Structures are given as structure tokens and as C-alpha cells.
Amino acid sequence: MAIGNAGDEPSKQGAIQAARALLGDWLQASIGAEAGAWLAEALAPTEDRQAIDLAFGLAPRRLGKRSLSDDAERRAHAAALLPGWDPSLWAVDEAARVLIAAQAADVDGATLDRLARHADIAEQVALYRGLPLYGPQLDLHDLLGRGLRTHATPVFQAIAHRNPWPAAHLDEHRWNHLVLKALFMEISLTPLIGLQARANPALSRMAQDYADERRAAGRQVPDDLWHCVRPEDTPHTRPGQAA
Amino acid sequence: MFIDPHAHMISRTTDDYQAMAEAGIVALIEPAFWQGQPRTHVATYEDYLAAIMGFERFRASQFGIRHYCTVGLNSKEANDEALAEAVMEILPRFALKEGVVAIGEIGYDEQTELEDRYFRAQLELAKRIELPILVHTPHRDKKKGTDRSLAVCAEHGIDRSMVIVDHNNEETIDAVLDGGYWAAFSVYPTTKMGKARMVSLMKQYGAERVIVNSACDWGISEPLAVAKTAALALESGVSPEAVHLACYANALAAYGQSGQMHESDWLEPLAIDQRQDFEGNSILRGGAEPEVRTRKVQQRAA
Numbered sequence: 001m002a003i004g005n006a007g008d009e010p011s012k013q014g015a016i017q018a019a020r021a022l023l024g025d026w027l028q029a030s031i032g033a034e035a036g037a038w039l040a041e042a043l044a045p046t047e048d049r050q051a052i053d054l055a056f057g058l059a060p061r062r063l064g065k066r067s068l069s070d071d072a073e074r075r076a077h078a079a080a081l082l083p084g085w086d087p088s089l090w091a092v093d094e095a096a097r098v099l100i101a102a103q104a105a106d107v108d109g110a111t112l113d114r115l116a117r118h119a120d121i122a123e124q125v126a127l128y129r130g131l132p133l134y135g136p137q138l139d140l141h142d143l144l145g146r147g148l149r150t151h152a153t154p155v156f157q158a159i160a161h162r163n164p165w166p167a168a169h170l171d172e173h174r175w176n177h178l179v180l181k182a183l184f185m186e187i188s189l190t191p192l193i194g195l196q197a198r199a200n201p202a203l204s205r206m207a208q209d210y211a212d213e214r215r216a217a218g219r220q221v222p223d224d225l226w227h228c229v230r231p232e233d234t235p236h237t238r239p240g241q242a243a
Numbered sequence: 244m245f246i247d248p249h250a251h252m253i254s255r256t257t258d259d260y261q262a263m264a265e266a267g268i269v270a271l272i273e274p275a276f277w278q279g280q281p282r283t284h285v286a287t288y289e290d291y292l293a294a295i296m297g298f299e300r301f302r303a304s305q306f307g308i309r310h311y312c313t314v315g316l317n318s319k320e321a322n323d324e325a326l327a328e329a330v331m332e333i334l335p336r337f338a339l340k341e342g343v344v345a346i347g348e349i350g351y352d353e354q355t356e357l358e359d360r361y362f363r364a365q366l367e368l369a370k371r372i373e374l375p376i377l378v379h380t381p382h383r384d385k386k387k388g389t390d391r392s393l394a395v396c397a398e399h400g401i402d403r404s405m406v407i408v409d410h411n412n413e414e415t416i417d418a419v420l421d422g423g424y425w426a427a428f429s430v431y432p433t434t435k436m437g438k439a440r441m442v443s444l445m446k447q448y449g450a451e452r453v454i455v456n457s458a459c460d461w462g463i464s465e466p467l468a469v470a471k472t473a474a475l476a477l478e479s480g481v482s483p484e485a486v487h488l489a490c491y492a493n494a495l496a497a498y499g500q501s502g503q504m505h506e507s508d509w510l511e512p513l514a515i516d517q518r519q520d521f522e523g524n525s526i527l528r529g530g531a532e533p534e535v536r537t538r539k540v541q542q543r544a545a
Binding site for chain 1 (some may be wrong): 502
């Protein structure tokens with residue numbers, strides 16, 4: 001598993017730029033001409049922080065909230081550019097906010113952080129869905145840490161589900177806590193990218209301890225808990241097996 | 244189906260949310276307000292505003308209640324000039340967020356010069372960005388304070404249909420309704436306005452431009468005030484149409500002028516809103532986890 005492989009940066013940067021272009025085209029194909037004109041202006045390169053703040057807030061009013069167009073070809077292209085990346089379930093305002101946040105990230109980390117510090121729930125969802133597009137030059141761990149501490153399920157899902165960034169960038173400790181928190185919040189592990197590749201003995205142990213804790217409390221053990229446990233790390237028996 | 248257009252849920256518990264949902268509240272508005280103790284830093288204010296449009300909105304959604312808010316510098320904190328100046332600078336950024344349905348609650352407390360200055364500045368902000376205004380009428384010297392609030396709104400050329408005047412009573416209702424404004428009433432167990440008094444007012448004045456709310460907050464107050472007042476009104480012979488206006492439709496019409504609050508938000512939530520976890524919809528969860536979320540209220544009273 002490549003975790004922050006610095007040697008790959010130029011090609012990574014190229015893939016990110018291609019992914020942004022793909023998302024921009026997909027978005028333009030999903031909205032009308034008037035909305036498209038507003039978007040083009042909003043995405044023109046700028047260092048004006050207030051203009052970025054404003055565009056970020058106004059996106060749903062200007063573009064509406066319908067889904068991106070159903071487009072299997074673009075979906076496949078997205079996954080080819082950034083393995084695991086799938087924006088096909090995003091709404092147009094979310095896609096626009098991701099691109100505006102990417103524009104903020106291009107200015108500097110503080111400009112992106114400024115958006116995050118005043119973000120409502122929907123804005124936070126967009127900010128975290130956009131993680132794979134911000135570029136390797138920024139240290140996003142602090143931003144991510146704040147997101148992981150949330151109790152708002154949509155925000156946590158934006159990080160955990162269909163998002164290739166965490167598996168590619170988090171160290172083992174933080175990755176394990178992300179998975180454990182998903183279990184704790186009763187959020188499915190199925191849409192986590194990299195679950196099998198990042199499996200490790202510590203996570204197997206934590207998940208099994210959590211299963212024991214649930215059983216002791218007379219609570220159901222989520223079926224997909226076992227998706228993050230490696231078979232070779234199972235001293236405990238699985239449900240239905242004899243002790 | 245009821246709307247509580249004035250509820251400070253940040254000060255309330257999940258039991259309150261559950262009871263409100265069971266009583267038929269489908270949407271509520273959380274006005275920015277005085278938290279009982281002064282904020283002394285603008286950053287505290289920013290975090291508060293972010294909380295009422297962030298985590299509080301999520302909390303409400305868990306009970307199937309749509310949560311909107313208003314933003315503003317309240318009259319008490321307007322007296323801290325350094326804070327007030329800083330808050331005025333950050334307000335526009337929050338005022339344009341989704342689900343912000345008014346500038347408020349603003350107005351007078353002690354009727355000081357500073358309160359007057361920031362009330363006027365916020366009226367101008369609301370006018371510029373075309374948001375309704377929620378006016379908090381003072382608890383003391385109420386009649387004069389209310390008249391003064393109306394006069395200042397008129398002086399700034401504010402469209403009367405964009406002004407909701409709150410915490411009215413028998414002494415202020417004539418001026419507010421005659422002036423063409425929305426007249427809101429906070430039904431509180433002991434102060435402000437009682438349920439029986441509210442029903443008498445509905446009988447006497449009808450329900451045109453009348454709005455009932457709970458203003459429930461950190462004090463002794465009643466999150467079910469709207470539903471209970473509606474029940475008492477119906478029992479007392481007020482028409483169902485009038486109850487519907489005062490406890491639902493008028494609030495929607497007044498705050499809907501923001502363009503940020505639509506009946507379809509709760510009657511026909513979009514797929515995107517379901518992805519925001521409204522009513523605990525779980526389409527993003529891959530359908531793998533159990534449907535055990537006892538805190539969520541699936542069935543609401545009609």
C-alpha cells in the first residue's frame with residue numbers, strides 16, 4: 001500500500017488535475033447554461049478569499065441540488081484516474097463545492113481551513129468528499145482529524161465512504177480508529193475504500209474486542225465487523241461457531 | 244403538522260426533540276440569541292453560529308425535524324461595542340448560508356444608544372441581502388420599545404411583510420397588526436404569553452399574520468407550547484383553518500420569503516437530503532447495518 005509516496009508526486013499531481021477536469025466537465029454536462037456560466041466564473045483562478053467563501057456558500061442557490069448526470073463512462077474514468085474515487089452519487093452543488101474547495105486549497109492551506117471553520121453540515125460533507133482533489137502539497141491531517149471527531153454521521157460518511165484518501169494517507173493508528181468509529185456509529189464498512197488492504201493485527205484485535213463488548217452488553221454484533229478482521233488474527237470464534 | 248418558528252434547541256435535550264416530533268412538529272427555526280451569559284470574544288460567536296447551522300441541524304434531522312436558523316447580534320450583546328463591531332463583520336458570511344431564514348433576533352433590551360446603532364445596521368444588512376427580520380421586543384418598557392422598533396423599521400424603509408415582531412402580548416398586538424407586520428407570540432409557562440391568553444387573542448383577532456411559537460430555551464419553557472396551544476385552541480372552538488395559519492402556515496409564509504424554507508423540504512425530501520441523513524435514511528450505508536436507531540422517530544403525528 002503506497003502511503004504518501006513522495007516519488008510519485010508529479011504523476012499524482014497530474015491525476016488530480018485530470019480528476020478535477022473530469023469533475024468540472026461532468027458538472028457542466030449536468031447543469032443548465034446559466035448555472036454553467038456562474039460556475040465557470042466561480043472557478044476562474046483567484047486568490048480573493050471572500051470570493052471563494054461566497055461561491056462556496058452560494059453553490060446550491062445557483063446550481064440547485066439535483067444529482068450529477070448518470071454517466072457510466074465518466075464513472076469508470078474517475079476510478080481509473082484515482083483508484084476508489086466515485087463521485088457518481090454526488091449532487092451538482094456538492095461537486096461544485098468540491099471544486100471551489102480545491103481552488104481554495106490551491107491558494108494555501110489557510111484558505112481551505114477558513115472554509116472548514118465556518119462550514120455548515122452540507123459544506124463539511126463537500127469539504128471532506130473533496131480530500132482526494134486538494135493535491136499532495138498540503139498537509140490535510142489536521143483538517144481530517146477534526147472531521148473524524150464529528151458526531152454528525154453525514155460528515156463522517158463523507159470521509160469514510162467511497163473516499164480513497166484515508167486509506168492512502170492515514171497511519172495505522174488513525175486508520176484503525178476510523179474503522180472502529182464507523183462500527184461504533186453503526187455505519188457500514190462496505191463502502192470503505194482500502195479496508196482489506198489496510199487490515200492489520202491491531203485492528204483485528206480492536207474489532208474483536210469491540211465484538212466482545214457488544215455481546216457482553218447483549219447487543220448485536222454488526223455483520224460487517226468481520227470485514228476488517230484478518231482470518232489469521234482470530235483467536236476468538238466468529239458467531240455461530242463452536243467455542 | 245406544526246412549525247415552531249422560535250426554539251433555542253441548542254439549550255434543549257433529545258427528549259425535547261423526540262416529544263416535539265411526536266407532537267407533530269415538522270420544522271423549527273432556531274434564532275441566534277443570548278445564551279444567558281455574555282460572549283466576550285467574536286470567535287465564541289462564530290462557533291455558536293456555526294453550531295446552530297451545523298451540529299444542531301444534524302441533531303434535529305435525527306428526529307425527522309427540519310431545522311432552520313436566523314443569525315444576528317442580539318440586543319444585550321450589542322452593548323459590548325468591541326464585540327458588536329467584530330460580530331457585524333462576520334455576520335454577512337453566515338447570513339448567506341443555506342437554511343438561514345432571517346436576520347434575528349434583533350431589537351432592543353434596555354433601549355440604549357448602542358442597541359439602536361446595531362439594530363439599524365442589521366436592518367440595513369437584511370435589506371441588502373433580502374432576508375426577513377425577526378424583531379425581539381424588549382421585556383421591560385415593552386410597549387414603548389415595540390413602538391420604537393416598528394418606527395425604526397419604517398424609517399429604514401423595510402417592507403413590513405419582511406418583519407416578524409416577536410414576544411407580543413395584549414398590549415402590543417394592535418400596533419403590530421395594524422402596522423402590517425407579522426405578530427408572533429412566545430407561549431411561555433409563566434412569563435410572556437400563556438396558552439389560554441393566546442387562545443383568547445386568536446378568538447379576538449383571528450389568525451391573519453399571527454404566529455405562535457414556544458421560544459423554548461435555557462429557562463423554564465415548553466417545547467410543546469405550539470402543539471398544546473393548537474390543541475387548546477381547537478377545544479375552545481377556534482377553527483382548524485385559523486389554528487393551521489397560526490401554528491404552521493403563517494410561519495412558513497413569513498420565513499419562506501428567504502427562499503430557504505419550503506414545504507417540500509419535509510414533505511418531499513430530495514435524494515440529496517436523504518444523503519444528509521434526514522430522518523436517518525441510510526442509502527449511503529450500503530444497507531448492511533441493522534435498523535436499530537431507537538432515538539429516531541419514524542412515525543409522526545398527523
